[in-house]
Amino acid sequence: MRFIYAGVPDSGAQGTAATSGAGAMMQLLIMLLIFFAMMYFLVILPQRRREKEYKQMIESLKKGDVIITTGGIVGKIIDIKKDTIKIKSSNATELEVHKAYIAKVVREKEESKEEDNTSSQ
Known part of the structure; x- marks a missing residue:
């Protein structure tokens, strides 16, 4: 028994293959650009905002602020140096x-009370 292979007739298919290949490449590039734009707006931009806010928080530290460290220690700032701060966490x-x-700056109760009084008036 003989099998006959009946392929697709070659009636100008080469021109359309090149055109569809370029179209597929453009679609791929557009999808990649959309993907990178989404990643930028959903991941990179919010991370930069958080870093900027954290940097501002660290720069605005002053004596008397109550802070919480990443280890969970709560203390009041008594001295500020270039890279370190000295906190008082209990009586001595x-x-x-x-x-x-x-991790976080918690303002003193007196300051928060003043803010509450000014906002309620």
């Missing part, structure tokens, strides 16, 4: 902490 305990390990 003083700790020196690197600025990079500050």
Whole structure:
């Protein structure tokens, strides 16, 4: 028994193959650009904003601020140096902490009370 291969007739298919290949390449490039734009707006831009806010928080530290470290230690700032701060965490305990390990600044109760009084008036 003989099998006959009946291929696609070659009636000008070469020109359309080149055109469809270029079209597919353009679609791929457009999809990649859309993907990178989404990644920029969903991941990179918010991360930059958080870094900027954190840097501003570290630069605005002053004596008397109450902070929380990444280890969970709560203390009041008593001295600020270039890269470190000294905090008082209890009656007699003083700790020196690197600025990079500050997680959050919690303002003193007196300042928050003043803010509440001004906002309610």
